[in-house]
Amino acid sequence: MNEVTVTLTVNGQAHTVTTAAQKTLLYLLRDDLHLYGTKDGCREGECGACTVLLDGRPVNACLVLAGQADGREVVTIEGLAADDRLHPLQHAFIQAGAVQCGFCTPGLILSSVALLEQHPHPDDQQIRRALTGNLCRCTGYTKIIEAVKLAAGEMAMEVEHD
Ligand code: FES
Ligand code: FES
Structure with missing residues (x-):
């Protein structure tokens, strides 16, 4: 071999x-x-x-x-989690109800991490484009988009407080 x-x-x-x-x-x-x-x-x-x-x-x-x-x-x-603290995207996916069976979730979150590094305040179209390669058969995507926006807001607030 x-x-x-x-x-x-x-x-x-x-x-x-x-x-x-x-x-x-x-x-x-x-x-x-x-x-x-x-x-x-x-x-x-x-x-x-x-x-x-x-x-x-x-x-x-x-x-x-x-x-x-x-x-x-x-x-x-x-x-992604640091010191037992969830990454803001992990937290936001839970908060927004964007996780159902969860099979797609790790991939969606990692694609979202990359998106928010490049575009800290993405609009819906940028989010949809970034997640186009990640399929979810449970959620209908609306809550996933909400979760990414929620995380973007939380991360912006963390930066302000640093
Ligand atoms: S398992 Fe890799 S894209 Fe589906
Ligand atoms: S939550 Fe089930 S595939 Fe996305």
């Missing part, structure tokens, strides 16, 4: 993993690092359930080979 050794940072922690060369980043995270928050949906780049941040940009982990993550920085949903 062809193997590859990958050294990467996940949620601020360095890891070196030797794994099958054809394995995707999705399975490296789930099988080798036991980070099950990154969801295994379609495995073909259609649903966005596996979205993680790779060097700060949202990617479908099912379309990235583990070897392509060598030397890079990955953030998964497990990396």
